[in-house]
Amino acid sequence: MCGLLSMLTTSGNAEDYVPALEAALPCMRHRGPDAAGTWHDDDAAFGFNRLAIIDIEHSDQPLRWGPADNPQRYALTFNGEIYNYVELREELQAAGYTFNTEGDGEPIVVGYHHWGEDVVNHLRGMFGFVIWDSETRTMFAARDQFGIKPLYYATTAAGTVFASEMKCILEMADAIGLDLSLDKRAIEHYVDLQYVPEPESLHANIRRVESGSTVTLRPGEQVSSQRYFTPRFPVQHVPTGQEQQLFDRIARALEDSVEKHMRADVTVGSFLSGGIDSTAIAALAKRHNPNLLTFTTGFEREGYSEVDVAAESAAAIGVEHIVKIVSPEEYAAAIPRIMWYLDNPVADPSLVPLYFVAQEARKHVKVVLSGEGADELFGGYTIYKEPLSLAPFDKVPDPLRRGLGKLSQVLPDGMKGKSLLERGSMTMEERYYGNARSFNFEQLQRVLPWATRDWDHREVTAPIYAESRDFDPVARMQHLDLFTWMRGDILVKADKMNMANSLELRVPFLDKEVFKVAETIPHDLKISHGTTKYALRKAMEQIVPPHVLHRKKLGFPVPMRHWLAGDELFSWAQDTINDSQTEDIFNKPEVLEMLKEHRDGISDHSRRLWTVLAFMVWHGIFVEGRIDPQIEQRDYPVKL
Incomplete structure (x- = not known):
C-alpha cells in the first residue's frame, strides 16, 4: 500500500518536471512513510511513497525490470497488494523469467511483459499501477476490478500525470499548466448523491481512471480508458435440495x-x-x-x-x-x-x-x-427488499401507475401509504439510484439555485442500468451500487x-x-x-x-442528527456556513434556515446539512485556502 505519482511528458523533457514531482510527493507521505524515491528518463518521470508490507528490505519503487537483452526496459509504480503474487511468480518462473525481489509488485511488470495488457486479468488483489515501457514508449495504467485503490489523472499540453491522490496533481498544477476550475455538474452530482461519481472530480480537469479499467497512451496522446472487468449477475437458479x-x-x-x-x-x-x-x-x-x-x-x-x-x-x-x-x-x-x-x-x-x-x-x-x-x-441492504414489496405494481397498467404517482403527490407528507404509492408508480430506473439520496429536486434548488432542471440522477445511472436489463431486480440494484455507492x-x-x-x-x-x-x-x-x-x-x-x-448491519453509526441540533455541533455548523466563501455555489441564507429548522425539530435535515457542510470545509481548504487542515507529520517505524 503506497502512493504513486507518474508523468508522461509530451516533448521528451521529463527531467524538467522532476523538481515539481519531488515537491509534490510529501503531500501523500501518509500513504507511504517508509521510503520514497524518484526515477526518470527522457519521456517519463516517476515518484513513489512506500508503505512496506511485503519484502520489506527490498521492493522499493519506482521498480525497474526487463528481459536479459534490456534489463531496464520497464519502470513500475504500484499502489496496492497482489494476493496471488506467489502463484504468479511460480507460473512466470516456469515460463523462464527471473525475479530480482520477493515482493508482489514485480510479478505485475513481468506479467505485463509476458501477457501484455491482459496481465490485469491474472491479478487477484487491489491495485492502481502505472508501467512505462521505454522500448515502445508506451505507458500502461490500470485499476483493480472493484475500484478499491484510487488513480487520478490530468492532461495538459505538458503531458499526463497519474497519482494516487488528487492533491499531488494540485501541487503540480503550476508546473504543468493545469486549469483548476471547478466542475459545476460534478458539484450538482455531489450534492444530490453525497459523493462525486466516477470518473469525475470536483475539478473539471482532473479525472479518475474508473474501476476495472485500463489506460494505454504514448507521448502527446489523450487518456482513453478501456474496461476489462464488468461485474455480472445473470439470472440464476439453484435446484431444490442443492x-x-x-x-x-x-x-x-x-x-x-x-x-x-x-x-x-x-x-x-x-x-x-x-x-x-x-x-x-x-x-x-x-x-x-x-x-x-x-x-x-x-x-x-x-x-x-x-x-x-x-x-x-x-x-x-x-x-x-x-x-x-x-x-x-x-x-x-x-x-x-x-x-x-x-x-x-x-x-x-x-x-x-x-x-x-x-x-x-x-x-x-x-x-x-x-x-x-x-x-x-x-x-x-434493506432497500433490496423493495422489489418484493412493489411487485404488485408491476401488474398495474402503466397509465394507472402514473395516476397513482400523481395521487401520492397530493397526499399529506407522512400519511401512511404515500411513499408506497410514489415509489410504486415509478420504474426502478426512476426511483433507485443507490443508498445516498438526500435531496429531491425542490430541496436541491433550495440550496443550489443555479441547479439545472435537466439534471437527473439517470445521467449517472442510465448507462449502468443499460448493462443489467437481463438481471433480476435485486441483482440490478446490486450492479448499480457496485458502480455508484460502493x-x-x-x-x-x-x-x-x-x-x-x-x-x-x-x-x-x-x-x-x-x-x-x-x-x-x-x-x-x-x-x-x-x-x-x-x-x-x-x-x-x-x-x-x-x-x-441475524443481526442488522449498523457499521459505525453516528449521532449526527442529535449533534447538529444540540450543543455538540450546532455552533460549529453555523460558523462553517457563515464563514464559507461559497455564495456563488450555495444559497447560504437557505442553508442557515435549514439548520434552524433542524435545531427546532421542524424537519430532520441532518443528511442534507452534512452534505453541504462537508463541501464547505473542503472548499475552504482546497479553493479558498482559508482553512488549515492541521496535518500532523508522523514518523512511523518500518516494522510493527
Whole structure:
C-alpha cells in the first residue's frame, strides 16, 4: 500500500518536471512513510511513497525490470497488494523469467511483459499501477476490478500525470499548466448523491481512471480508458435440495480469500463491528493468526455504539479487542483534516469514526482486514427488499401507475401509504439510484439555485442500468451500487481514512474469486426468510457467533442528527456556513434556515446539512485556502 505519482511528458523533457514531482510527493507521505524515491528518463518521470508490507528490505519503487537483452526496459509504480503474487511468480518462473525481489509488485511488470495488457486479468488483489515501457514508449495504467485503490489523472499540453491522490496533481498544477476550475455538474452530482461519481472530480480537469479499467497512451496522446472487468449477475437458479452446496462454496471461497489476504511480512489485524461481515472476516482471520487483534469504535451517546456487541463477538471468537470512543469535540476538530485526506468530499459521517479507529489500530498493526463489499455482493441492504414489496405494481397498467404517482403527490407528507404509492408508480430506473439520496429536486434548488432542471440522477445511472436489463431486480440494484455507492462512498472512505493513518486496509469480500461464487446466487437466496444476505448467513453459520448471525448491519453509526441540533455541533455548523466563501455555489441564507429548522425539530435535515457542510470545509481548504487542515507529520517505524 503506497502512493504513486507518474508523468508522461509530451516533448521528451521529463527531467524538467522532476523538481515539481519531488515537491509534490510529501503531500501523500501518509500513504507511504517508509521510503520514497524518484526515477526518470527522457519521456517519463516517476515518484513513489512506500508503505512496506511485503519484502520489506527490498521492493522499493519506482521498480525497474526487463528481459536479459534490456534489463531496464520497464519502470513500475504500484499502489496496492497482489494476493496471488506467489502463484504468479511460480507460473512466470516456469515460463523462464527471473525475479530480482520477493515482493508482489514485480510479478505485475513481468506479467505485463509476458501477457501484455491482459496481465490485469491474472491479478487477484487491489491495485492502481502505472508501467512505462521505454522500448515502445508506451505507458500502461490500470485499476483493480472493484475500484478499491484510487488513480487520478490530468492532461495538459505538458503531458499526463497519474497519482494516487488528487492533491499531488494540485501541487503540480503550476508546473504543468493545469486549469483548476471547478466542475459545476460534478458539484450538482455531489450534492444530490453525497459523493462525486466516477470518473469525475470536483475539478473539471482532473479525472479518475474508473474501476476495472485500463489506460494505454504514448507521448502527446489523450487518456482513453478501456474496461476489462464488468461485474455480472445473470439470472440464476439453484435446484431444490442443492442449496447447501452453494453455501459451502461461499464458505470455502471466503476462507481462501481471507487466507490470501493475510499474506504479509507485518502484523495483520481486523476491524470488528457488530455485524456479520466484519465478524466473519475476523473469525476466519483468527484461524491464521491465533494472536489476532481486533478494533472497533463508538460514541458515548446511547444507541450509537457497536462497542458492546463487538466486544461480545471478540470474546466469542477468542481475540484481543481494542476500542476507541470518539467524543463530539474530537469529531469536530478532525473534520478539516479528514476533508484534506479525502481529496473530494464524501458526505458520509461514518468516515470520521473510521478515521479514529484506523488511528488507534495503527498503534498496534500495519494491516487490517474489513468487511466492505459484502452488502453489494451478497445482497445486504434493506432497500433490496423493495422489489418484493412493489411487485404488485408491476401488474398495474402503466397509465394507472402514473395516476397513482400523481395521487401520492397530493397526499399529506407522512400519511401512511404515500411513499408506497410514489415509489410504486415509478420504474426502478426512476426511483433507485443507490443508498445516498438526500435531496429531491425542490430541496436541491433550495440550496443550489443555479441547479439545472435537466439534471437527473439517470445521467449517472442510465448507462449502468443499460448493462443489467437481463438481471433480476435485486441483482440490478446490486450492479448499480457496485458502480455508484460502493466505489463512490464505501471504498473511498475505506482507502482514504486508513491511508491517512498509514494503515493498509484489505477487503476479502471484494475478491474476484469470491465474486465468482457471489454472482451465482439467485435472488431468492439473497433476500429470503425475512432477512438480507441469506446465503451468506447460511454459509457462515458455523463460523459467526449466533448473536451476530441475524443481526442488522449498523457499521459505525453516528449521532449526527442529535449533534447538529444540540450543543455538540450546532455552533460549529453555523460558523462553517457563515464563514464559507461559497455564495456563488450555495444559497447560504437557505442553508442557515435549514439548520434552524433542524435545531427546532421542524424537519430532520441532518443528511442534507452534512452534505453541504462537508463541501464547505473542503472548499475552504482546497479553493479558498482559508482553512488549515492541521496535518500532523508522523514518523512511523518500518516494522510493527
